[in-house]
Amino acid sequence: MSVEQWVxxxxxxxxxxxxxxxxxxxxxxxxxxGLIVALLMTAGVFxxxxxxxxxxxxxLVYGGAVAILILFALMITRAREVTYRLDGPQKPLALLAGAxxxxxxxxxxxxxVFPTNTDHINPVGFVEMSTALFQTYAVPFxxxxxxxxxxxxxxxxxxxxxxxQ
Amino acid sequence: MIPLDQVLVFSGILxxxxxxxVLTRRNAIAILMSVELMLTxxxxxxxxxxxxxxxxxxxxxxxxxxxxxxxxxxxGLALAIILRIYRQRTTANVDEVDILKW
Amino acid sequence: MMPVLGYWFGIAWLDAILRLAVIAGVxxxxxxxxxxxxxxxIARVQQRLGPTRTGPAGLLQGVADALxxxxxxxxxxxxxxxxxxxxxxxxxxxxxxxxxVAVPFTRDLGVRFLSLGLFYIVAVSSLNIVGxxxxxxxxxNKYALLGGVRAAAQMISYEVPLVLTVLGVAMxxxxxxxxxxxxxxxxxxxxxxxxxxxxxxxxxxLAEMNRTPFDIPVAESEVVGGPTVxxxxxxxxxxxxxxxxxxxxxxxxxxxxxxxxxxxxxxSNPPGWLQLILILxxxxxxxxxxxxxxxxxxxxxxxxxxxxxxxxxxxxxxAQLFFNGLVLVYRWPDILLLVFSGAxxxxxxxxxxxxxxxxARRPRDAQAVRDRRLQYARGA
Numbered sequence: 001m002s003v004e005q006w007v008x009x010x011x012x013x014x015x016x017x018x019x020x021x022x023x024x025x026x027x028x029x030x031x032x033x034g035l036i037v038a039l040l041m042t043a044g045v046f047x048x049x050x051x052x053x054x055x056x057x058x059x060l061v062y063g064g065a066v067a068i069l070i071l072f073a074l075m076i077t078r079a080r081e082v083t084y085r086l087d088g089p090q091k092p093l094a095l096l097a098g099a100x101x102x103x104x105x106x107x108x109x110x111x112x113v114f115p116t117n118t119d120h121i122n123p124v125g126f127v128e129m130s131t132a133l134f135q136t137y138a139v140p141f142x143x144x145x146x147x148x149x150x151x152x153x154x155x156x157x158x159x160x161x162x163x164x165q
Numbered sequence: 166m167i168p169l170d171q172v173l174v175f176s177g178i179l180x181x182x183x184x185x186x187v188l189t190r191r192n193a194i195a196i197l198m199s200v201e202l203m204l205t206x207x208x209x210x211x212x213x214x215x216x217x218x219x220x221x222x223x224x225x226x227x228x229x230x231x232x233x234x235x236x237x238x239x240x241g242l243a244l245a246i247i248l249r250i251y252r253q254r255t256t257a258n259v260d261e262v263d264i265l266k267w
Numbered sequence: 268m269m270p271v272l273g274y275w276f277g278i279a280w281l282d283a284i285l286r287l288a289v290i291a292g293v294x295x296x297x298x299x300x301x302x303x304x305x306x307x308x309i310a311r312v313q314q315r316l317g318p319t320r321t322g323p324a325g326l327l328q329g330v331a332d333a334l335x336x337x338x339x340x341x342x343x344x345x346x347x348x349x350x351x352x353x354x355x356x357x358x359x360x361x362x363x364x365x366x367x368v369a370v371p372f373t374r375d376l377g378v379r380f381l382s383l384g385l386f387y388i389v390a391v392s393s394l395n396i397v398g399x400x401x402x403x404x405x406x407x408n409k410y411a412l413l414g415g416v417r418a419a420a421q422m423i424s425y426e427v428p429l430v431l432t433v434l435g436v437a438m439x440x441x442x443x444x445x446x447x448x449x450x451x452x453x454x455x456x457x458x459x460x461x462x463x464x465x466x467x468x469x470x471x472x473l474a475e476m477n478r479t480p481f482d483i484p485v486a487e488s489e490v491v492g493g494p495t496v497x498x499x500x501x502x503x504x505x506x507x508x509x510x511x512x513x514x515x516x517x518x519x520x521x522x523x524x525x526x527x528x529x530x531x532x533x534x535s536n537p538p539g540w541l542q543l544i545l546i547l548x549x550x551x552x553x554x555x556x557x558x559x560x561x562x563x564x565x566x567x568x569x570x571x572x573x574x575x576x577x578x579x580x581x582x583x584x585x586a587q588l589f590f591n592g593l594v595l596v597y598r599w600p601d602i603l604l605l606v607f608s609g610a611x612x613x614x615x616x617x618x619x620x621x622x623x624x625x626x627a628r629r630p631r632d633a634q635a636v637r638d639r640r641l642q643y644a645r646g647a
Contacts, residue, residue, distance in 0.1 A: 008167045012175045019179050019202050023186035028195055029404055033351065035198045036397055038179070042205050045175070048167065051212045052383060054229050058205075060390040061233055064426065065201075065240055067396045067419045072244055073194050074404065074416070076257040088191040088260060098185030105177030109170050116218045119168045124216060124223050126382070132223035133230060144234045151238035155245035161252070 015041035028073045036066040050123035172213040180206035286378040298511040299329035312562035339500035351405030356505035358398030373542035384445040402494035414493020418484035425474035431584035432464040449528035453535040456527035460604040463612040480564040518553035
């Protein structure tokens with residue numbers, strides 16, 4: 001086995017561990033910290049798959065995003081004062097659904113014969129990706145920026161306190 | 166080199182954990198975190214298929230960029246809505262926000 | 268590449284580990300003497316002497332402080348969230364350490380020269396926000412939590428202008444490789460083409476490092492040291508290490524991006540020793556400027572700090588980015604870069620002056636406010 005494969009196993013194991021903390025933790029701040037572990041390790045997997053740009057974008061976006069999530073969590077749950085129950089009574093059913101889904105995906109992946117090569121990466125060049133992003137898909141890119149702008153304005157309008165009340 | 170199916174199994178596990186989180190959590194912010202997990206799993210798949218395809222497809226990476234963009238917009242709006250709900254009902258528990266049920 | 272600085276033993280990963288070890292050692296020494304330098308500089312500004320007792324001219328003061336910190340007991344509040352509390356200093360420190368990997372000090376001196384180096388630095392350095400929040404939350408102390416929340420709000424906001432300024436430079440150089448950006452400046456350093464970017468870079472950098480005048484997250488008189496209030500001994504020294512290392516990285520990065528790094532003004536390929544001297548001089552210049560700012564300015568209030576970022580810094584940097592795009596796409600003469608950026612700098616300075624005057628002004632109905640307070644105090 002190559003070094004890359006070992007690195008992948010380590011990253012994937014830590015990422016799955018972090019994801020497990022995110023969904024199983026009783027404390028919401030710990031859940032958020034587990035989320036950032038999972039996201040950072042996934043960024044590492046992206047880099048291993050020779051998608052360095054996406055990996056770095058992941059770091060840049062989620063470093064701040066998770067910090068904001070924690071802030072909101074603190075603001076809204078007052079986690080230290082009140083012991084909150086984060087989970088609902090549907091827990092066993094949800095566990096069953098999740099396990100079934102994981103099993104189904106596993107079986108499907110192992111059982112499928114993919115029409116491409118499955119053991120060799122063809123790196124996408126930085127230039128190639130930029131050309132695709134800014135020329136071939138320029139219109140979707142602009143639309144995405146519009147979506148962000150609208151979301152930003154909408155978030156401000158929704159979250160703003162009315163002056164009358 | 167990492168085989169494709171191992172990457173897919175990895176992302177499948179992440180996605181299933183996310184689904185479990187969305188189904189079981191009652192706190193809106195915890196649900197949002199699980200959704201982020203699922204989106205990342207989806208991104209892993211896009212990137213994996215993009216780079217394993219021959220000749221390699223930049224589309225996978227481009228789509229991953231769009232997913233991250235939409236995820237950012239979604240988090241912003243969702244947090245604004247949660248904040249609004251919290252201000253009016255002093256709870257972020259989605260089970261208690263059921264006024265439209267009947 | 269020179270043999271000493273090429274791949275040691277020819278093995279890539281061993282080479283990387285060795286270089287990281289060297290960087291860690293150098294960084295510790297640099298930080299120890301930066302704390303000494305800061306105390307000395309601020310003392311001179313305030314007409315004091317600063318440390319003079321330990322070693323010749325007090326040179327060993329930093330070493331003594333470091334030894335004291337290492338030997339001190341590492342305390343943890345009993346109500347603290349154990350894992351979060353203990354891991355927070357590393358979460359603050361590791362991203363700063365990782366940024367060292369991509370900063371080129373001379374043409375051959377550096378850990379790795381990444382083609383996406385600038386982007387890498389921006390992305391990785393944004394991660395230590397999480398460390399501050401972890402420290403604030405894990406300590407179970409209201410001042411620590413307040414400081415952590417303030418740090419998060421401030422660092423996320425000021426990251427935007429910081430990224431926009433380095434983006435402006437990357438546009439002019441049309442590269443994200445810091446070595447390429449530096450070597451494009453052999454005739455004219457980019458501070459000439461992008462004066463606004465340089466100024467905003469330093470301002471936003473100060474805010475990212477939580478230094479005066481943007482130090483409300485760690486303000487002693489308000490939140491008694493903020494997120495670090497419950498830390499002692501070696502864990503506290505990690506926060507210190509992170510702060511001064513990021514000061515050093517930011518200064519070296521600023522020297523590379525704006526001041527011509529190890530190239531300007533000695534042609535396109537000065538000898539190695541000259542490159543080292545150049546980068547050291549420029550980095551020291553940046554560091555000295557930052558110390559000077561600390562000795563000069565009072566602290567901003569949080570609303571002033573936020574509105575300064577969102578209403579002044581971000582609009583002008585976005586405008587600069589837009590004009591850069593125009594000039595570069597239509598191949599207008601380079602001097603227009605300077606004209607636009609300079610005009611924006613003048614505008615930003617004017618806006619800052621207005622904001623400062625308004626902040627310093629006595630409220631118009633000060634007497635009315637006082638009267639109302641008095642009435643309230645009397646229970647009327």
